[in-house]
Amino acid sequence: MATRIRSRPPKRQWSTLLTAERPRPEGIRSRPNGWWLAVGTVCFGAFMGQLDASIVTLTYGSLRAEFHASLAAVEWVSLAYLLALVALLVPAGRLADAHGRKLLYLYGFAVFTLASAACGFAPSLWALVGFRVVQAAGAAMMQANSVALVTTSAPRERMRSALGVQAAAQALGLALGPTVGGALVSALGWRWVFWVNVPVGLVALVGGHYLLPRTRARATVVRFDWMGLVLLVVAATSALLGVSAASGLAVPGWGAALLFVVAACVGSGLMWWQQRAAAPLLDLALLRVRAVAFGLVGALSGYLVLFGPLVLVPVVLASQGSSDLTAGLVLTALPTGFALAATGGDRLLPHDLPDRSRCVSGAGVFMSAVAALLFVPPTIAWLVPVLFLTGLGLGTFTPANNAMIMGAIPAPSSGTGGGLVNMTRGLGTALGVALVTLALHQVGGGAQTGVRWAGGVLVAASAVAVASAWLSPSGNPGRRR
Structure with a gap:
């Protein structure tokens, strides 16, 4: 009597689990208004991004007192975040088009959440600045995909309404930032301004895993334009530092002028390179x-x-x-x-x-x-x-x-x-x-x-x-x- 051998389905490799987008459950995908769940999940990131933008300025006084730093040094907590965010948004969008918007969005929220926890444990001001750069990298992965996820999830005739809800989530985060920041700094200390992102990030990760749709149309990227990324980073950093220097940052006048010259030259070089690169940024x-x-x-x-x-x-x-x-x-x-x-x-x-x-x-x-x-x-x-x-x-x-x-x-x-x-x-x-x-x-x-x-x-x-x-x-x- 022949023995019947059952074939087991092959186990999914860890690389597949980490790089594949999970489909939504059928009950959510088939609901007539199920797309609102995806929009609501994206609104978590929109809310936290604007809340973080307006809440951090409330920590300046406490940071100066704890780290015995000047206001010009403390401003880098915001400036480093902003510079990294502006520089990385377009590269993150290109990677999302090629490898999946849901995947990059979830990874972005994971990086943002972990970096927020690290910011709360920062032992020095410059360690905090470094963690803020990592936090901005996660925020760029989220924000570069937020508009795309909304527009690809919502029906064509409801796209503007969905974008309006996302904009309202951003406005709510912006509105609550000063109030929440002031309350947290006064009652618990400046570190809780960053730790408050952790529970929200965990909820958003679970929700996004089950509620966000997979990427249907992907772009083919032959190679990544690292030269374009470097030029973009240098141009954006020089321009924003020049504007900040002219606004009262402790930089001599000739230094501010030099920053604008560098920004203009590198920006021109970026446009020249983008016309010749095989896979432009x-x-x-x-x-x-x-x-x-x-x-x-x-x-x-x-x-x-x-x-x-x-x-x-x-x-x-x-x-x-x-x-x-x-x-x-x-x-x-x-x-x-x-x-x-x-x-x-x-x-x-x-x-x-x-x-x-x-x-x-x-x-x-x-x-x-x-x-x-x-x-x-x-x-x-x-x-x-x-x-x-x-x-x-x-x-x-x-x-x-x-x-x-x-x-x-x-x-x-x-x-x-x-x-x-x-x-x-x-x-x-x-x-x-x-x-x-x-x-x-x-x-x-x-x-x-x-x-x-x-x-x-x-x-x-x-x-x-x-x-x-x-x-x-x-x-x-x-x-x-």
């Missing part, structure tokens, strides 16, 4: 698409206007004798208006209103609001409605602008496009903080004078956003996609 073909090019200019200007008041308002209110808590409460008017417009704008505005019209109208609203800073007194009674209207305009503009950009980008390159969007946001954030600080630093006058100069910077950025939206192609590429 930046897809210049995307930048030749009119909707993408003008949309990225609008995104940079919009985030400049969004983050500029975070520097302006506390300085102005402090000069009037107001507390940090008062300044934080006043600032919540801006992200509150942003969140309301981003989540409810689709229901209040006509459904068939093109994205280009939404961008123009939203940019017009926040340009009018920041222009009011040039004429009204900088009191709480005036600042709250001005900030709220600015948020409403930005909340209308940002989701529609993102939809226009992503709608004009082919699906296999959506990760690269998302990286470009988030890199532009990072540059806009840095310029918003630096240029408003530069205006206040150069004026050196009273609150009213400082508000007018900083308001002029915000008005100019708003005008650029209006122009970029007006010059974008007519129609609604977000819906056509």
Whole structure:
């Protein structure tokens, strides 16, 4: 009697487990509104990214006292994070297009969570700065994929609504940052500002493993453009350091000028190299698409206007004798208006209103609001409605602008496009903080004078956003996609 031998299925290799994307359970994949679960998971990363951006500044005083460091040295806790994030967003998007957006997103959250724990245990200031660079690498892997995961998960007709929810999650993180940071530093110490990311990261990792969809369309990358990465890092670092130096960083004047020269030369070299590299880091073909090019200019200007008041308002209110808590409460008017417009704008505005019209109208609203800073007194009674209207305009503009950009980008390159969007946001954030600080630093006058100069910077950025939206192609590429 022959013995029947059962064949066992081959065991999955560890390399496969670490590099393969797990499919969603059938019950989630087949649900009519199951895509909202994926959007909600991405919102964890969007929320934590903005919360971390606005919460760390609350630790400066404690860091200076514990490590006996100057303010210029402590600022590198934020500066190192921002520089690494801007430099790595596009490379992370390219890797995600080739190897899977869900995979890179989950790895990014794991790196971000582990680095957050390490930041809390940092024994010195420069160790903290180093851990922040690692944390930014994880954040880049998340943020480069966030827009792509939302646009590939949501149905075409609901893409703008999904992007609005993601933008609202970012606004909520931005709004809660000062309050949460102040409470944690006062009650538990500065280390808990970083440790608070750990439980949220663990929940997001489990949720993303089961709720995020696998990557359907992947781009083929023959080789990685390491030369392009080095040039991008040097150009971005030099430019942001130059702006920071002009804003009051302890760098001599000739050093700031040299940084700008280096940034211009290396940036030109980057463009030259990208036209000749076999597998370029930046897809210049995307930048030749009119909707993408003008949309990225609008995104940079919009985030400049969004983050500029975070520097302006506390300085102005402090000069009037107001507390940090008062300044934080006043600032919540801006992200509150942003969140309301981003989540409810689709229901209040006509459904068939093109994205280009939404961008123009939203940019017009926040340009009018920041222009009011040039004429009204900088009191709480005036600042709250001005900030709220600015948020409403930005909340209308940002989701529609993102939809226009992503709608004009082919699906296999959506990760690269998302990286470009988030890199532009990072540059806009840095310029918003630096240029408003530069205006206040150069004026050196009273609150009213400082508000007018900083308001002029915000008005100019708003005008650029209006122009970029007006010059974008007519129609609604977000819906056509």
